Amino acid sequence: MVYTPMMQQYLKIKQNYQNHILMFRMGDFYEMFFDDALQASRDLEIALTARDGGGGKKVPMCGVPHHAAQSYIARLIAKGRRVVICEQTEDPRQAKGLVKREVTRIVTPGTVMEGQCLDDKKNNYLVAVLIEERGCGLAFSDISTGLFRVTQFNGDNAFHELADELYRLQPAELLLPRSYNGDLAERMAGMANMLITAIDDHLFNPESSGNILDRQFGESWRQAGIDRLIFGSRAAGAILFYLLDTQKRSLEQINSPQIYNTNQFMKIDAVSRRNLELTGSIKDGMRWGTLIWVLDYTCTAMGGRLLKQWIEQPLLDVVLINKRLDAVEELLNNLIMRTQIKEALKQVYDLERLAGRVAYGSANARDLLALRKSFDVLPVIKKLSNDVNVELLIDLIGCLDDMSNINELLHKALIDNPPMQIKDGGILKPGYNPEVDSLRAAGSNGKDWLARLESEEREKTGIKSLKVGYNKIFGYYLEVTKANLSQVPDYYIRKQTLVNAERFITNQLKEYEDMIIGAQDRLMQLEFELFSEIRQNVAGELHRIQNTARNLAVLDVLISLAEAAERANLVRPIVNTDKKIVISDGRHPVVERVLNAGDFVPNDTYMGENSTLILLTGPNMAGKSTYMRQVALIILMAQMGSFVPAAKAEIGVTDYIFTRIGAADDLAGGRSTFMVEMSECRDIVNNATRNSLIIMDEVGRGTSTYDGISIARALVEYIHNNIGARTLFSTHYHELTDLDALSGVVNCTISVHEENDEIIFLRKVLQGKVDKSYGIQVARLAGLPEEVLSRAQDVLHQMEKRSGVAEYQGKKDDAAAAGSITDRCADAREKSLLREIAKINVMQLTPLEALNLLYHWTEKIKNEVEAGGN
Numbered sequence: 018m019v020y021t022p023m024m025q026q027y028l029k030i031k032q033n034y035q036n037h038i039l040m041f042r043m044g045d046f047y048e049m050f051f052d053d054a055l056q057a058s059r060d061l062e063i064a065l066t067a068r069d070g071g072g073g074k075k076v077p078m079c080g081v082p083h084h085a086a087q088s089y090i091a092r093l094i095a096k097g098r099r100v101v102i103c104e105q106t107e108d109p110r111q112a113k114g115l116v117k118r119e120v121t122r123i124v125t126p127g128t129v130m131e132g133q134c135l136d137d138k139k140n141n142y143l144v145a146v147l148i149e150e151r152g153c154g155l156a157f158s159d160i161s162t163g164l165f166r167v168t169q170f171n172g173d174n175a176f177h178e179l180a181d182e183l184y185r186l187q188p189a190e191l192l193l194p195r196s197y198n199g200d201l202a203e204r205m206a207g208m209a210n211m212l213i214t215a216i217d218d219h220l221f222n223p224e225s226s227g228n229i230l231d232r233q234f235g236e237s238w239r240q241a242g243i244d245r246l247i248f249g250s251r252a253a254g255a256i257l258f259y260l261l262d263t264q265k266r267s268l269e270q271i272n273s274p275q276i277y278n279t280n281q282f283m284k285i286d287a288v289s290r291r292n293l294e295l296t297g298s299i300k301d302g303m304r305w306g307t308l309i310w311v312l313d314y315t316c317t318a319m320g321g322r323l324l325k326q327w328i329e330q331p332l333l334d335v336v337l338i339n340k341r342l343d344a345v346e347e348l349l350n351n352l353i354m355r356t357q358i359k360e361a362l363k364q365v366y367d368l369e370r371l372a373g374r375v376a377y378g379s380a381n382a383r384d385l386l387a388l389r390k391s392f393d394v395l396p397v398i399k400k401l402s403n404d405v406n407v408e409l410l411i412d413l414i415g416c417l418d419d420m421s422n423i424n425e426l427l428h429k430a431l432i433d434n435p436p437m438q439i440k441d442g443g444i445l446k447p448g449y450n451p452e453v454d455s456l457r458a459a460g461s462n463g464k465d466w467l468a469r470l471e472s473e474e475r476e477k478t479g480i481k482s483l484k485v486g487y488n489k490i491f492g493y494y495l496e497v498t499k500a501n502l503s504q505v506p507d508y509y510i511r512k513q514t515l516v517n518a519e520r521f522i523t524n525q526l527k528e529y530e531d532m533i534i535g536a537q538d539r540l541m542q543l544e545f546e547l548f549s550e551i552r553q554n555v556a557g558e559l560h561r562i563q564n565t566a567r568n569l570a571v572l573d574v575l576i577s578l579a580e581a582a583e584r585a586n587l588v589r590p591i592v593n594t595d596k597k598i599v600i601s602d603g604r605h606p607v608v609e610r611v612l613n614a615g616d617f618v619p620n621d622t623y624m625g626e627n628s629t630l631i632l633l634t635g636p637n638m639a640g641k642s643t644y645m646r647q648v649a650l651i652i653l654m655a656q657m658g659s660f661v662p663a664a665k666a667e668i669g670v671t672d673y674i675f676t677r678i679g680a681a682d683d684l685a686g687g688r689s690t691f692m693v694e695m696s697e698c699r700d701i702v703n704n705a706t707r708n709s710l711i712i713m714d715e716v717g718r719g720t721s722t723y724d725g726i727s728i729a730r731a732l733v734e735y736i737h738n739n740i741g742a743r744t745l746f747s748t749h750y751h752e753l754t755d756l757d758a759l760s761g762v763v764n765c766t767i768s769v770h771e772e773n774d775e776i777i778f779l780r781k782v783l784q785g786k787v788d789k790s791y792g793i794q795v796a797r798l799a800g801l802p803e804e805v806l807s808r809a810q811d812v813l814h815q816m817e818k819r820s821g822v823a824e825y826q827g828k829k830d831d832a833a834a835a836g837s838i839t840d841r842c843a844d845a846r847e848k849s850l851l852r853e854i855a856k857i858n859v860m861q862l863t864p865l866e867a868l869n870l871l872y873h874w875t876e877k878i879k880n881e882v883e884a885g886g887n
Contacts, residue, residue, distance in 0.1 A: 018072040022115050024050070028118060032101055040086065042118065044109070047089075049082040060096050061080070063087055067250020090124055097212050100124045106768040119741040121264035125387070126212045127190025130161050130377055137367065138321030140164065144188040145256035146179065146205065147221050147248050153179040154248025156256045156274065156536045157186055162319075162369040163270040163376075163563060164275050166705075169249035174704065182279060184287035185329050187211070192259055194218040203597075216259060223247070228781060230274075233257055237273040239544065246276065246747050269559060270376035283331040283656055286704075289676040289712075293649055294607070297329050307648060312659060313604045314580035316362035319566050320573025321371045328573060331656035334672055338592045341575070341658025343407040344762040346589055348579035349660070355579055362395040366721035368566035376556045382435035382548060384443045385555065388562070392424035395565070398572075413572050418565050423558050430551050444548050449507070453547070456540040463533035467493070470526065478504050486520070493530045494520040568667055588659035590651075595669040598624040598652065598743055602664035605647035606654070611661060618780035619664070622648050624743045625756050626764045632735065632756060633747040633782070635767030636791035638798070640780045641747040642678060644767070645712045649674050650711060671743070673709040675701040679717060691719030693730075702735060711736060718749075726750045730805055737761055754786040 020028065020202040021041075027050060035175050038057055040047035049057045052070070054077040056067040063079050070076035079770050081089040081113070090100050102122045109116050122405060127143030133139055140159045152171040158164060168180040182189070188211045189668055190561050193201075195215040205213065219225055230238045230253060243250050253274050260268055267423055293660045304310045309328055316320045332338050348355045374380040375388075395417060402415040435444045470487040480501045491513055497505055498518045509521035522530075555562075581587065585606060602619035609617040618640075624631065634736040653662045655668040677697045696714060714731060717725025729750055736744050736761050757764045764786040776794045793809050849875040857870070 021069070024070045024076070026115060026118060027754055030101075030118070032267060032858055034120075034123075035356060036100075037101045037123065037676045038093060038878060039101045039103060040081075040090075041103045042083065042105045043080075043843055044857045045079040045083055045084055047083055048078055050078050052075050052077075056098075060098065060784040065203060089130045091129075093735070094124060094129055094134045096124050097541060108820075113183045114477075115632070121265055125190055125214065126261060127188065127214075128260065128263050129189070130379060131370070131374060135370070135615075137318035138315070139325065140322050142188040142258060143192070143260070144183065144186060144211075145189050145192040145252040145259070146183070147194070147252045147255070147481065148176065148179070148201070148311060149248060152248050152252070154246065154252040155182060156177060156252040156565075156847060157188065158256055160262065160264070160268070160271065161373050163373055163470055164270045165253075165272050165274040166251045167243055167249040167274045168277050168279060169246045169252075170279075174214075176266060177700065177704075178279065178284075179285070181286045184290060185285075190214055192216055192255055194221050214259075216255060220255045220258050221251045223251055225258075226251045227262070229254050229258050231525055233261070233268075233271070234273045241273065242276055243274050248447065249276075264377075264720060266378065267375070269556065270373040270563075281333060283333060283653065283671060284673040284749075285329075285331075285653075285734055286673075286700065288564075288700075289649075289674050290329070292676040292678045293653070295653075296325055306552045306607055306611065308607060308654075311585065311610055312581045312654075313577060314577040314584075315570060315573045316359060316576070317572040317573045318363050318367035320362070322369075323570040324574045324577060327657045328653075332658065333593060333656070335592055335670060338656055338658055338670075340409045341578075342406075342589055342592070343662075344575045345582060345658065345660060346881045347407050347410060348372060348575055349582050351404070354401055355576060357401060358398055359574065359576055359580075361397045362569065362576065364394045365391045368562055368569065371727050372559055372562040372566065375552055375562075376559050378556075380552055380555075381437060382431060382438050383437060385552065386433075388555065389424060389431065390426035392427070393421045395419040395424075398569075409575070410572075413568050418561050420558070420561065420565060423562075426551065426554060426868065430547075433468070439548055439608070440541060440545050441539075441542045444544050450547055453540065453543055455544065456536050457534040460533060460540060463529060463536065466529060467533075471495075471531075477504060480504050484731070485526075489577075491520065491709040492522075492525055495520055496520050513757065559859055575658075575751050582660035585662060585758065587662055588665060590655040590661045590663075590666040590668050592655050592670065595624055595666060595667075596624075596629075596743070597669050598622060598648070598671075598710075599665075599667040600648065600651055600663050601664070601666070603647055604662040605643050606650060606662045608643055608647075620644055620780075620782040622782075627739055629761040630733065630759075630763070631744060632753060632762055632764050632786075633745060633766065634749070634751060634754060634764070634787050634790075636769055636776065636778075636787075636789075636797045637746075637749075639767035640767060641767055642714055644675075644680075644782055645714065645745040645747060648728050649676065649710060658801065667731065668722075669708070671708060671710045672706055673704065674703055676712040677701060678712065678714040689719070694719050698728075698732060702732070702740065705736070705740050705742045709740075709742040711740075711742050712747075713744070713746045715747060715749065719779075726752055729753055730756065733762070734759070748791075749790045751789070753785065757786075866879065 027039070027041050030041075031053075038049060038053045040049060052071075054065060055062070058079040061079075061081070065077055065079050065541055067075040068078040076240070093100050095192045100123070101120055102124065103118050104121045105116050106119045107117045112680050127141070129135055129141055141161055142157045142159055142215055143159040144155065152169055154173045155168075156167045158166075168182070170176075170182075183205070190212045191205060192214050193205065193216075196218050198216070201491075227244070227250070230243070230250070237243070238253075243253060257271075260271065263780040284705060285293070285295075294307045296307055297303065298306045304313075309325060313321060313324055314327070315324055318672065333340075348358075368388070368391055369382050371380065371391075373386050374384055397417050402411065402417075405411055406413055409593070423516060425596055430445055430449050431446065432446050447454055447457075470555075471483065475481060475494060480497055482498055482501065484496050485493065486496050494512055495509065496518050502519060505519075505521065508523055510523065511519060512522050513520040603622055604617050604619050622631075628839045632774055633645070635641055647662075649665060651666060652668055652671050654661045654673065654696050655666065656670065677694065694716065698713070700714075701711055717729040720728070730753055733746055733753065736742060736746075741761070754764050756762045763784065764780050766785050766787045767777040768781045768783050769791065771791070771794075774789050775797070793806055793813065796809070853874075
């Protein structure tokens with residue numbers, strides 16, 4: 018088929034972007050054709066039409082107005098599409114033949130600069146990953162804020178650490194070498210909900226990466242030590258190439274990459290982040306019911322994003338932690354200063370993303386107006402520097418750049434309510450530029466002349482309904498209704514015929530039209546040029562704006578934490594390098610906020626050198642899981658620099674938080690619930706250190722009772738003897754309570770009140786142990802039929818009688834005996850013998866049967882010893 022020249026131009030451009038939706042500028046619309054039109058019409062729910070492609074052949078087509086394109090692009094990006102923007106690069110009125118068009122930008126989920134795709138309080142990360150046998154490299158950037166970070170992971174655990182970091186970042190888009198097979202790409206995609214983009218392997222080569230980093234940043238990236246990260250630097254080069262390739266410009270807003278090391282922060286694996294619900298709930302991923310929901314009183318978008326980072330990356334450096342706590346304490350105690358800063362911050366727009374758009378060249382006049390309004394409050398905040406006494410606040414407020422020179426320019430140049438479109442004029446204040454003022458005056462005089470012309474022509478012709486009009490196609494005209502055509506003078510020149518009227522011009526009107534339109538065109542062009550110059554001047558101060566934004570973000574987070582401390586009755590923790598965790602009247606920050614004030618029952622926690630492991634028993638629904646999570650959250654809050662929900666707290670710095678909570682399978686990965694549970698336990702015992710916090714909730718439930726008890730006992734012993742980590746271990750296996758014979762194990766229980774076979778949860782954690790789980794009582798609370806509950810009670814009594822559980826529970830075995838049983842069970846033959854013994858009902862065994870069993874076992878052991886030669 019022979020296509021039209023325009024369609025040939027479209028297809029030539031499209032062949033380089035087969036996996037993208039091409040938005041092809043045609044006049045006031047972006048049009049899409051062929052399969053792109055079919056896809057876009059479904060995604061955007063817009064009408065699908067057709068166009069002549071050549072030879073009478075129709076091709077599918079749909080389109081969107083160019084002035085509203087951002088909202089449509091955002092909807093496509095939200096569905097995981099990649100969008101190519103193809104613009105007209107010459108004025109259609111001056112084009113000879115086909116209008117020239119070029120791709121000016123590629124928009125992907127990880128390269129969005131503006132619009133509905135961006136969450137104000139969440140970064141939009143593009144991540145590049147390199148995985149090799151010796152280690153893994155990771156780089157990430159947020160093009161909208163200029164953030165650029167690089168790290169790498171070495172050793173046997175490198176891939177596991179990489180996976181945890183990807184889960185933390187939750188990138189919008191992940192770049193991988195094209196050679197990575199499908200299985201690996203799918204595994205990576207499973208770590209977070211993100212778009213996977215494959216790029217050429219050579220972009221990850223050391224030479225290619227080094228060259229592109231040199232071109233963008235000169236020597237600064239080497240001076241920062243990035244070149245010493247043999248894997249991370251290659252990921253950084255790949256991500257930079259992708260950004261430059263998709264954005265088709267220099268990207269001045271992207272800061273030189275900075276190294277970060279995950280060992281600088283408390284590590285929290287993906288499972289624990291999900292279980293603790295730090296920034297997204299397990300149920301739906303929303304903020305409600307999470308830690309950030311409790312702590313976020315930030316006034317600015319960049320403050321909200323930084324608070325999220327602080328929650329996700331608690332510190333390990335005691336000095337830095339206490340600097341934050343000092344600042345929060347001063348802001349909490351100085352209500353007047355805190356209120357003044359907060360009111361000022363409410364006037365600050367998202368400086369990071371505004372600066373990014375200015376440097377990118379996409380900022381409009383309203384964006385610059387938002388900068389101006391933000392700069393207006395900086396002197397107000399800076400004046401408060403004399404009122405602060407702690408180091409962090411002195412640095413933030415005292416060193417704040419008030420951006421006075423740029424603010425002065427913006428005040429001088431911009432009107433107070435500029436239009437959205439920067440090419441339509443009406444942006445600059447009177448007096449800013451003499452030529453603009455002159456052209457505006459010419460346009461105003463011309464419009465006055467037109468008004469006089471209309472009055473004069475009515476009087477000359479006697480046509481009272483005659484009017485002067487204008488449209489973009491025919492220009493200015495004199496319109497006369499058909500009923501009055503007989504009164505039209507000879508010097509009127511017919512220009513257009515309508516149903517009920519005729520339109521005319523005169524030589525005099527044509528002359529003025531040329532003058533007025535020429536002045537208007539020149540005015541709009543001049544205003545655009547002057548605005549671009551102003552925007553460029555602001556872009557020249559990009560790093561000052563970004564530094565100011567960072568300082569304000571930190572100040573905003575500290576204000577937010579002080580506000581949360583006041584509202585939620587939080588106290589300053591003591592944070593040190595001791596091993597102790599001492600919490601008096603600790604509370605779960607989220608549960609307490611959800612409940613009515615005063616309804617939450619606080620609890621104490623003590624873990625030290627001689628009590629590293631709390632073995633927690635008690636019924637379901639009593640609050641064991643809430644208690645364990647609250648300990649983890651209090652530690653995390655303290656190390657991020659927040660006050661904590663307790664009467665007082667002393668926190669020994671924790672390097673890693675692990676949680677094994679709940680039951681979930683991995684059907685897609687071929688793993689049962691119990692396999693997932695054991696995999697999580699493996700990760701904990703392989704990575705925990707003496708300074709870690711381990712939370713294990715009901716380990717061993719996914720298998721048989723004896724297997725579960727054995728695994729749970731072995732885990733407790735291993736953690737106690739080999740790791741020494743501070744541990745909260747909840748269980749319904751009451752047989753484990755004898756482990757308090759180990760020096761560091763303490764038995765605790767959640768108290769309940771039992772009356773008439775019903776229980777009342779008291780929610781109080783006390784030292785001691787229980788010998789029952791009240792499962793049937795909890796089932797009654799859940800509303801199971803009484804017939805089921807009665808039958809369950811009968812079965813329970815029968816099982817206790819047969820197994821001797823009733824006699825065993827509550828008795829304390831000798832520690833040496835407990836240890837010897839564990840040791841002997843290591844032998845498979847002895848395990849088999851113990852299983853046979855466990856099946857015997859001693860109360861129903863006759864003396865003769867007992868003798869026969871003893872004889873059988875003796876002969877069996879003798880034969881096995883002879884066969885084994887020992």
